[in-house]
Amino acid sequence: MTSTLQPHLIHDEQRPPDDPRDRVPWRCSCGAGGFYGSDAPDIEHPGPHLAAVSTPILQALSVAELTAALHRGIPDPAQDPGRAAGTQLLIAHGFWLSEPEFRDSRYLTTSWSDRGDLVVEVAWGGGVTLAGSPADAVLMLEHFLPPEVEEPLWQWLNPSDAPAAYRRPGPLTSQPRSALALLRIAATVAGSLPVRLQTEAAELDERDRLLVAAALTQMLTPPRVAR
Structure with a gap:
């Protein structure tokens, strides 16, 4: 398979000596x-x-290319164990990486490394919080609400507890219930979405339960210190 990736390396050029502008x-x-x-x-x-050259690539990437780009975007587990474990959970699960609806700038952010490699990170604090809400509704983040609404949304531990005025249909809610539950748990592991773990775990199939257990173990295991 021919790679769809073209490295984008940025380098400074010589500044004209007669140009006084900064x-x-x-x-x-x-x-x-x-x-x-x-x-x-x-x-x-x-x-x-x-940004312009990265966004269209999301839809064209092979699963292997997207996986490699996500691995480049995983933070140091010693510094951010939650986000590292949440991202690795999505990679191990695999389902969302091949879903065209998930390959969207609302859920994935793109950048390029100094070597010109594509780096993809999961938008845990933004789109994924929306996408990962219950199958019947999506809890809108505060900046999506009209100015007259001042009540903090996070008073509800589960988005399904919010009044109907705070909910709207979600773009990913037609996906399998186990995959949606795993996405919500991954967002919780990453620290951006509070959920009732026992309720979500009941939606998981056997394979997804094992993957979630491994992710929780990874997040809670102290990093090894080199001696």
């Missing part, structure tokens, strides 16, 4: 270029270019 020219390995600095518009910075 801006530095940059060039990408794909040929695109622009400027960054206080005198350069945000649209000319490397960030918008890297």
Whole structure:
């Protein structure tokens, strides 16, 4: 299979000596270029270019390529054991990696390493919190609510406990119940969604229970200290 990935390496170019403005020219390995600095518009910075080339790739990636990119985005387990375990749980489960609806910038964020490799991270604090809500509704985050709503949403330990006014249909809720429960638990392991673990575990099939048990063990096991 031919890889769909094209490395995007950003490097600075020589600044014109007669240009008094605070801006530095940059060039990408794909040929695109622009400027960054206080005198350069945000649209000319490397960030918008890297976002533009990364987002369409999510749908075109093979599962193996997406898996490799997710592995690059896993934080150090010693520094963030929850996010590391949550991401590895999704990788081990495999279901969501092949779902086109999940390959969306709401659920996955993309960037490029200094070597030009695609790095994918799970948007645990944003889209996944929405996607992982119960099958009959999705609890909206506070910044999606109208200004007149001031009550904190996290007073409900489970999104299904929220009043109907706080709920709306979710984009991923037609997926298998075990896969949705595993996604909610993964978001909990990553620290972004409080759920009732006993309730969610009842939705898991046997294989998914084993995967969740392994993820919880990984999160709760202290990292080994090199001697």
